[in-house]
Amino acid sequence: MPELMHVLIVEDLPTDAELTEREVRKVLGDCQFKRVETHQEYIAALAAFRPELIISDFKLPSFDGLSALKIALERCPEVPFIIVTGSMNEDTAVDCMKAGAWDYVIKEHVKRLGSAIEGALERQRLWAIRKGTEESIREHRATLNAILDSADFPIFSVNRGFRYTGFNRAHALMMKAVYGADVRVGASLKEYQVPPEDWQADTKSLDRALGGESVFTAVTSGDEGPSRRHFEVTHNPVCTDTGDIIGVSVFARDVTQRKRMEAEREQLQQQLRMSQKMDAIGSLAAGIAHDFNNLLSVILSYTGLALDDGSDGANLRESLLEIKKAAGRAVTLTRQLLAFSRKQVLRPVTLNLNETASGVEKMLQRLLREDIQLDLALAPDLGMAFADAGQIEQVLMNLVVNARDAMPNGGKLTIETSNVYIDEDEAGRQVGVLFGHYVQVLVKDTGHGMDEATRARIFEPFFTTKDKDKGTGLGLSTVHGIVRQSNGNIWVESQPGYGTTFRICLPRDFTGTVSRSNPPMSIRQRTGNETILVVDDDETVRRVVCKTLERIGYRVLCAEGRDDAIQTVARHAGEVHLLLTDVVMPHMSGVVLAEELVKRRPNLKILYMSGHTENAVVRGGVVEAQIQFISKPFTTGELSGKVRRVLDSGVRSHVSEQEQAGGAETTTHAESLSYSAIPVLPAELLGRLLNAVVRARHDEVIELIETIRTRNPELAEGLRQKAENFEYEALRDILGH
Numbered sequence: 161m162p163e164l165m166h167v168l169i170v171e172d173l174p175t176d177a178e179l180t181e182r183e184v185r186k187v188l189g190d191c192q193f194k195r196v197e198t199h200q201e202y203i204a205a206l207a208a209f210r211p212e213l214i215i216s217d218f219k220l221p222s223f224d225g226l227s228a229l230k231i232a233l234e235r236c237p238e239v240p241f242i243i244v245t246g247s248m249n250e251d252t253a254v255d256c257m258k259a260g261a262w263d264y265v266i267k268e269h270v271k272r273l274g275s276a277i278e279g280a281l282e283r284q285r286l287w288a289i290r291k292g293t294e295e296s297i298r299e300h301r302a303t304l305n306a307i308l309d310s311a312d313f314p315i316f317s318v319n320r321g322f323r324y325t326g327f328n329r330a331h332a333l334m335m336k337a338v339y340g341a342d343v344r345v346g347a348s349l350k351e352y353q354v355p356p357e358d359w360q361a362d363t364k365s366l367d368r369a370l371g372g373e374s375v376f377t378a379v380t381s382g383d384e385g386p387s388r389r390h391f392e393v394t395h396n397p398v399c400t401d402t403g404d405i406i407g408v409s410v411f412a413r414d415v416t417q418r419k420r421m422e423a424e425r426e427q428l429q430q431q432l433r434m435s436q437k438m439d440a441i442g443s444l445a446a447g448i449a450h451d452f453n454n455l456l457s458v459i460l461s462y463t464g465l466a467l468d469d470g471s472d473g474a475n476l477r478e479s480l481l482e483i484k485k486a487a488g489r490a491v492t493l494t495r496q497l498l499a500f501s502r503k504q505v506l507r508p509v510t511l512n513l514n515e516t517a518s519g520v521e522k523m524l525q526r527l528l529r530e531d532i533q534l535d536l537a538l539a540p541d542l543g544m545a546f547a548d549a550g551q552i553e554q555v556l557m558n559l560v561v562n563a564r565d566a567m568p569n570g571g572k573l574t575i576e577t578s579n580v581y582i583d584e585d586e587a588g589r590q591v592g593v594l595f596g597h598y599v600q601v602l603v604k605d606t607g608h609g610m611d612e613a614t615r616a617r618i619f620e621p622f623f624t625t626k627d628k629d630k631g632t633g634l635g636l637s638t639v640h641g642i643v644r645q646s647n648g649n650i651w652v653e654s655q656p657g658y659g660t661t662f663r664i665c666l667p668r669d670f671t672g673t674v675s676r677s678n679p680p681m682s683i684r685q686r687t688g689n690e691t692i693l694v695v696d697d698d699e700t701v702r703r704v705v706c707k708t709l710e711r712i713g714y715r716v717l718c719a720e721g722r723d724d725a726i727q728t729v730a731r732h733a734g735e736v737h738l739l740l741t742d743v744v745m746p747h748m749s750g751v752v753l754a755e756e757l758v759k760r761r762p763n764l765k766i767l768y769m770s771g772h773t774e775n776a777v778v779r780g781g782v783v784e785a786q787i788q789f790i791s792k793p794f795t796t797g798e799l800s801g802k803v804r805r806v807l808d809s810g811v812r813s814h815v816s817e818q819e820q821a822g823g824a825e826t827t828t829h830a831e832s833l834s835y836s837a838i839p840v841l842p843a844e845l846l847g848r849l850l851n852a853v854v855r856a857r858h859d860e861v862i863e864l865i866e867t868i869r870t871r872n873p874e875l876a877e878g879l880r881q882k883a884e885n886f887e888y889e890a891l892r893d894i895l896g897h
Contacts, residue, residue: 171217197222240277545668554638649665
């Protein structure tokens with residue numbers, strides 16, 4: 161049977177107690193009752209009887225109902241206490257309720273006792289629920305605070321007025337350490353001495369979070385030094401059950417240690433890269449020293465023999481031929497080194513790689529043995545590339561020779577072309593690769609392949625797996641340099657026993673205009689009788705060039721610099737047909753000298769020469785098509801052929817230094833310009849302009865930009881300013897959108 165409810169009745173009159181019991185049973189049924197009338201009995205009953213309901217008279221012989229109420233509130237505040245009396249006025253009833261009575265009943269209306277009991281018990285039930293809820297909340301809050309305080313990163317929350325509604329220990333410690341502030345709930349963030357830049361950045365994030373957005377930011381606090389801290393901060397809106405945003409919670413993960421470790425790791429990586437570079441430079445220097453020592457030994461030995469031979473013409477000629485061969489090998493070596501370092505002089509044109517591959521097929525066949533099958537798999541819809549045709553032929557030949565040597569027992573060699581698109585994800589996984597459209601060339605062999613260690617080093621200069629007498633180790637490094645200088649990329653895939661595939665991607669040219677590289681001219685007569693002005697500050701070079709041109713029939717004027725050249729032209733009464741000038745000279749470049757002389761001799765043709773690969777004529781190793789240029793060193797045949805072609809051409813070849821430099825003035829107009837008009841430009845014009853920018857063809861870029869001026873002057877002005885400052889990457893980003 162369930163235990164009966166304990167009801168304590170504080171009453172001095174037994175009849176009134178019986179009346180009360182009867183009314184209680186009407187509501188609660190059978191109960192266990194106990195009546196007391198003195199203070200001592202009351203105290204004892206509270207301890208021993210443990211009542212669940214107390215009903216007390218207001219006036220008792222030894223004490224009153226208010227005293228009983230006070231004791232009950234101290235010892236068992238959760239037990240309902242109802243006063244039943246016949247002598248209570250309204251003021252007394254109000255005092256009892258204020259003192260904590262759950263209800264009161266006048267004896268004349270004792271029948272209301274049942275409803276008073278029901279109300280008190282319901283109130284008790286709700287009170288118990290509330291007490292349990294509050295206890296649960298306190299436990300939850302204590303647990304949450306313990307969790308938050310155990311976090312090693314700052315956490316805090318603010319209301320819409322940016323006042324603290326809570327924070328953890330880490331945040332308090334951080335604010336104290338960084339800003340010297342003691343934070344407290346209810347305080348405004350504005351009260352603390354936070355630097356304006358930190359406060360403004362945090363306010364923007366808080367405002368965005370109050371707008372319903374989750375905001376992630378990187379924050380740096382404190383001055384440079386050990387006290388500087390780095391945080392990754394997340395701002396999240398705090399919402400009610402109805403979805404109203406009432407504040408912001410902020411999680412600030414301290415990543416200072418991670419940043420320091422990353423910085424240390426990057427420093428170690430830089431040191432490793434520097435060490436690797438120094439190793440590569442050491443190998444390069446050793447290889448150059450070895451090869452040049454061999455060449456110099458040949459030159460010095462045969463020079464000594466030539467000097468000792470005296471008048472013996474046959475022996476002298478033989479010695480000179482050997483000297484010439486050694487010098488030729490030295491020229492080849494320097495050109496390979498320039499290709500590897502991406503500093504050679506290129507003359508790129510728009511070309512079809514299918515035609516390039518087909519054009520050298522016979523030559524490649526001659527390089528291969530009969531037991532190697534050569535297949536060309538050429539895409540019929542192949543796009544155009546922009547590169548130096550001769551250098552691309554060199555790339556193919558080097559790769560074919562490399563493949564041939566990898567197939568000593570015969571095999572199959574395939575040259576395959578296709579159009580490819582490298583998306584942003586693939587480009588992001590490669591170093592130095594831009595996303596976009598490319599023309600791809602694959603050179604695949606079925607040879608013995610390479611292991612990972614070899615594959616990682618194949619593009620290093622002077623690294624070779626061949627015997628020392630069978631390879632210099634510059635072939636693949638030359639290929640790599642040519643491809644990279646042509647704004648392309650090259651990869652290699654290989655496994656031992658499964659052959660090797662070289663993948664070359666050159667940026668696709670969308671201009672639609674196919675240029676063909678000029679083959680060497682068949683010149684019956686490489687001599688002439690025109691007048692040529694030779695200008696070079698190096699006396700030995702000037703003397704040999706003048707002597708060479710004089711020997712093949714030209715009238716030659718020699719000068720060592722600007723003043724000498726201008727005076728020489730002024731003294732010469734006849735026509736001067738060609739200026740052959742070095743580009744890099746003291747006091748005045750060859751380009752500026754050409755400008756000066758063209759003013760005096762408008763029909764003067766210009767041929768530049770230089771051993772430098774970066775100057776006013778050669779930019780990034782590229783010579784524009786309209787500029788006539790010959791690289792030092794050159795042979796007599798190369799010089800005579802080039803001079804003849806320039807003299808026979810119908811166009812004066814000259815570009816001013818100001819045009820090449822693009823001007824010196826810069827403004828901020830382009831920085832503030834809106835490029836929203838870019839998408840509405842004609843697709844053909846946009847493609848041509850983007851292509852010219854990618855190729856760094858400065859004059860063409862300027863010319864195309866000027867065609868935009870009538871459509872959008874502001875856009876044209878902004879683009880031109882960037883072009884004249886050679887901000888090609890910025891232009892590429894703008895035009896690429």
